[in-house]
Amino acid sequence: DQQVKQNSPSLSVQEGRISILNCDYTNSMFDYFLWYKKYPAEGPTFLISISSIKDKNEDGRFTVFLNKSAKHLSLHIVPSQPGDSAVYFCAASEVNIGSSNTGKLIFGQGTTLQVKP
Amino acid sequence: DAGVTQSPTHLIKTRGQQVTLRCSPKSGHDTVSWYQQALGQGPQFIFQYYEEEERQRGNFPDRFSGHQFPNYSSELNVNALLLGDSALYLCASLAGVGYNEQFFGPGTRLTVL
Numbered sequence: 096d097q098q099v100k101q102n103s104p105s106l107s108v109q110e111g112r113i114s115i116l117n118c119d120y121t122n123s124m125f126d127y128f129l130w131y132k133k134y135p136a137e138g139p140t141f142l143i144s145i146s147s148i149k150d151k152n153e154d155g156r157f158t159v160f161l162n163k164s165a166k167h168l169s170l171h172i173v174p175s176q177p178g179d180s181a182v183y184f185c186a187a188s189e190v191n192i193g194s195s196n197t198g199k200l201i202f203g204q205g206t207t208l209q210v211k212p
Numbered sequence: 213d214a215g216v217t218q219s220p221t222h223l224i225k226t227r228g229q230q231v232t233l234r235c236s237p238k239s240g241h242d243t244v245s246w247y248q249q250a251l252g253q254g255p256q257f258i259f260q261y262y263e264e265e266e267r268q269r270g271n272f273p274d275r276f277s278g279h280q281f282p283n284y285s286s287e288l289n290v291n292a293l294l295l296g297d298s299a300l301y302l303c304a305s306l307a308g309v310g311y312n313e314q315f316f317g318p319g320t321r322l323t324v325l
Contacts, residue, residue, distance in 0.1 A: 138216070
């Protein structure tokens with residue numbers, strides 16, 4: 096049962112254009128969402144996150160949008176740069192009964208982004 | 213400030229053997245989670261340690277066990293290795309209950325022959 100899905104295995108964009116990476120989830124108990132970037136031979140690097148009480152969070156060139164009714168989030172990278180080429184993982188964290196995060200992340204399968212110069 | 217460190221970097225074992233992987237969390241972090249990342253997949257949660265106890269566990273068999281030491285470092289042990297255990301094993305640390313961002317180490321690549 097894949098609770099977090101990234102349906103696009105790969106994405107290719109031109110340098111300077113916008114990259115949009117999508118993620119869908121099924122568990123309504125997820126209350127916090129994160130994006131990680133991963134280069135080969137390295138661990139995932141935290142990029143940006145969003146709480147379920149918000150619908151948008153921005154950090155420099157990176158913006159994450161959350162649509163709770165559709166159970167969908169997206170990561171926008173503007174403008175895209177060749178150094179952004181990596182695998183991007185969407186992850187979700189669920190709240191526990193005590194209303195604190197469980198610390199258990201559920202990851203999607205990843206999307207490989209290639210930014211062409 | 214050192215981030216999350218893991219050792220060894222690579223490991224080759226044969227079926228039936230046992231393996232121990234090690235992790236030191238980021239400075240100031242007291243909670244450690246372990247993940248398994250198979251080729252072409254996202255990381256899968258194995259278990260989490262806090263205050264030297266397993267706080268929660270993912271859908272992994274009892275062959276996977278762990279330990280956390282008083283200095284917050286952690287070990288992952290896998291017994292009776294199977295070919296399917298070949299994967300990248302990632303350790304992540306977080307500052308504690310209530311914190312969401314987890315910081316990952318570079319991982320240990322385990323190959324089971």
